[in-house]
Amino acid sequence: MMRSEKLANSCGKYLSQLMDNDSAIIVLDGDLADSNGAIYVQEKYENRFIMCGIAEQCMVSMAAGFAVEGYTPWVFSFASFLCYRAYDQIRVSVAQCNANVKLVGSHAGGFTGRNGKTHSAINDIAMMSSIPNMRIYSPASPEDTEWAVGEMNKHDGPAYIRLPREAMSSGTWKLGSWTWITKRTSVAIVTTGLALKIANQVREQFKNLFDEEIGIINTVAIHPVPQDLIEELNNFVDYVIVIEDHLTSHGLAALLKCHQLKCKIDQFGWPIDYMADSGDYEDILKHSELNPEKITTHIKNRYAFNDNYLAR
Amino acid sequence: MSFNLEEITHDAARLRKEIVKALHTTGGGHYGGALSVLDLLITLYKGVANIYPEEPNHPMRDRIILSKGHACIAQYCILADLGFFDVSELAKYGSFNSFLEGHPDMNKTPGIDFSSGSLGQGLSVGIGMAMALKNKPVHTWVIMGDGECQEGQVWESVMLADRYKLNNLTAIVDNNNYQELGWAQNSEGIEKAPIPRISEKFASFGWNVMEIDGHDFNIIHKALNKAKEFKYGSTAIICNTVKGKGYELFENDPIRFHCGELTELEYVLLNN
Incomplete structure (x- = not known):
């Protein structure tokens, strides 16, 4: 249900x-x-x-x-x-x-x-x-x-x-410590908690704007990082984009970086000096670093056309 | 446990020496607080509490939390004397790989019911234990320092214990009148005691309060037993003690010997 x-x-x-x-x-x-x-x-x-x-x-x-x-x-x-x-x-x-x-x-x-x-x-x-x-x-x-x-x-x-x-x-994905909620892709968003909402929006925008598939991994057990998640990323993913409702410098992305990851990793979350604001979800989202449009643009600018990552 | 005044007086005198020896052997430590808490602690262990040295985690044992964990060498000496572990371990107190940590560790040391060291947490832990054990003939004892009672968490706990009327919980305060530095050396106009009017404070929060001489074994014994008999509410026993009790050198310089070292000469003189 x-x-x-x-x-x-x-x-x-x-x-x-x-x-x-x-x-x-x-x-x-x-x-x-x-x-x-x-x-x-x-x-x-x-x-x-x-x-x-x-x-x-x-x-x-x-x-x-x-x-x-x-x-x-x-x-x-x-x-x-x-x-x-x-x-x-x-x-x-x-x-x-x-x-x-x-x-x-x-x-x-x-x-x-x-x-x-x-x-x-x-x-x-x-x-x-x-x-x-x-x-x-x-x-x-x-x-x-x-x-x-x-x-x-x-x-x-x-x-x-x-x-x-x-x-x-509700999600329809398989329950567990982490899971692909889309099909597996070599460019993947790794996300957790509320940021899954944002990840879904970024994914949709990429699909609409560039006709590119970015897959999403939803991580529920985030510490310690599941060993099989590290293996999965190393085996199948070239570029990891972490989106999280947390400081970028000390959250899920940082935990992933403690491991021997072969792939590139990029992260989106709250900047270190951010203190959080009052306001409704959509208003905060729109004006923050987690704004899905901003994230999409960042990803596109940094990787899509620079080294042709997404065009492979 | 049976209480024998002569025996406990003798034991306490013996363990005072053990404390000083162990601390000096391992490079110094909290002489003042360990010596002030010893008499009330030994009376609790040897005269009142239900304990099972041969089975340290016996479910029906009384729970004893030394919330002022920095005085743990006193507790270790008592536990060793009771047979929880070999007395030879005391020489390794606080050393790497010793199971006698610098502050009590429940997962390493037989006879330690809860870890401590960061002040102010023991009474809250005691509330949890007392609530968990409320239908068993088990009493929870929490030993705190007067300086420790400056922590806000202590008064959160004092308030909550009163709300739930936990008659199986007793707080014993080693009221030695000093803390590491505190206000003892300040000029007039500033209260010097770590917690001025401490009995009134506990009483105003609804606790049963006894204020006693914390070095009179008979009185301590009576007070501890009385605390178990109260039908309504938690009890605080404010034990007025002397920091560094038993040695003039420590008693006269409680700030140096809150946590300090003895010179070799001082150690030799102390034992003569």
Whole structure:
């Protein structure tokens, strides 16, 4: 069934289903349950939902206490308040202890509506990928989200899921840590989360303007980077274009570059000094570095006609 | 655990020497805080808490979190004395490849229930544990420093524990009146204590509060047992202690010996 919904809601709903058969799961919330999806758990399992108040540092360390006693605590807040306000607690109480704590960051990325810069999280991947034991998931559809939540729950150790504020639509692609959502091409966009929307627009424009096929790889398990994704890129792709709703310098592209990639890699995301703005999705998109027209032009100028990459 | 005043007095005196020896052997460290926390910690371990040295992760053990992790040499000496690991390990404290890390590591050291070192997190962890264990006859003890209580997270936790009325959680504050540098040397007009009126602060957040002499074994023993008996709410035991307790050299220079080194001569004199 085609769905379009906020992925935080997909997360909360699916987690409440998992709780039917997994008594170890509990949910901790930092007073944002009606915005971050945890409300579905609160409604169904009130006695397994702990309101921690507006105190993220305490909440994250508490979760670690629950984890060492055999529970699987899922901690919900906005990505910004988890990853930044409680960074040391995630680093020390969770990651360094390898505590089985799951972190759900809603409102991740630079599109946080009228909330603006304080509520955006455009370097959360950088923060979470630079501490030990952490896994990062970044789904692009309700189905992706359910897959990621299932994986996180199966894994015994820390994990973080970043979820955009914007609603995302159902995908028809095969679920997994990464997948081609188009046919395989030698010039490929590698994207994650909300940026899949933008990638699709770039792909369409290329097709219309230049009659060129650019394929898209959707990556859900972004840290550690899946080894078979690296192999796939090395075996079949000449030119990788990363599009991500994150700082270009420290996100998915940077994680890919940590590996021995043979192909050229180019990246589009937020510039290092960007602080995020208030505004509706389309307005921010139009005026940002993630504007699909801009990206299309960049790609065309840099590669299509210079070294005939796309004409091969 | 059975409490024997004579035995615990003797043990504490012996372990004071162990602490100083271990720290001096490994190049110095937190003499002041380790010696101030020792008496309350040894009374907890040897006189009150349910522990199982032969099975460090026994599910029915009391949980003990040394949130002021920099004083861990005191905890290590007690754990070794109780048989959690061999006493010879103490000489390697903080060295590369030793399982006795410079700050407590639950994944390396038998008997450590939670890691610490970054101040202010232990009480929140304790809330999680106390909530998780609420239907079991298990008590969660969190030992904090008075300086540590300057961390905002501590008061997030104090507030939350009161809301959930966790009577299986006790905070023990090693109130030694000093921190690394703090305001102790400031002139008049500035409060010197790390947390002035600390008992009033805990009480105003709804906690049961006892303020005691943190070096009187009988009183500590009584207070710890009383904390377990409260039916309603969490308890804070403010233990007034002396930083560097037991050695004039340390007691008279708490700032140098918050974390410091002894000269060879000082070490020899200290042991004579």
